[in-house]
Amino acid sequence: MIELITFLGSFLVVYLFYLFFVILRKKNKDKLKNGIEFRYLKVKYNFDVKEINIKKMSHVIALANSFIIATTVTIVSFIDNIILMMVIGFFILMILELITYHIIGTHYQKKKRGKKNV
Numbered sequence: 001m002i003e004l005i006t007f008l009g010s011f012l013v014v015y016l017f018y019l020f021f022v023i024l025r026k027k028n029k030d031k032l033k034n035g036i037e038f039r040y041l042k043v044k045y046n047f048d049v050k051e052i053n054i055k056k057m058s059h060v061i062a063l064a065n066s067f068i069i070a071t072t073v074t075i076v077s078f079i080d081n082i083i084l085m086m087v088i089g090f091f092i093l094m095i096l097e098l099i100t101y102h103i104i105g106t107h108y109q110k111k112k113r114g115k116k117n118v
Contacts, residue, residue, distance in 0.1 A: 003074055011070035018062040023055075037061045037101070045105035051112070064104060068096045 022032070032038060033049050038057070041047050076089040 003077070006077055007070050007074045010073045011066045014069045015062055015066040018065060023058050023062060032058050035061075037065075040101060041105050041108070044101075045109050047105075047108065047112075052108070060104060064100045068093065068100055071096055 032054060038047075038049070038061075042049065072089055072092045075092055076085050079085045079088060
């Protein structure tokens, strides 16, 4: 039960932080297009930034980052050794980022192909 509370608490904290300090700020909208997440998706999955709804994509990225961080925090909380915690946390973080952004990229590619076929 504590693990679920840890997951939900860290998920909400990260998502709300991302929402208030990145998504809702008007001056950060242009910075989102040049962010690491957008650049990775644009290069790897050939996205056209003009075709993507930036507001929706920023929420998707915020949810993905919240999930990644909350899952990493929850898994690492089982480990007692601080060095081992950092090493395992780093690897879990990288693996989850690759998997999550692959899922997002393939989803948007399928969506893009669906629009062209119609």
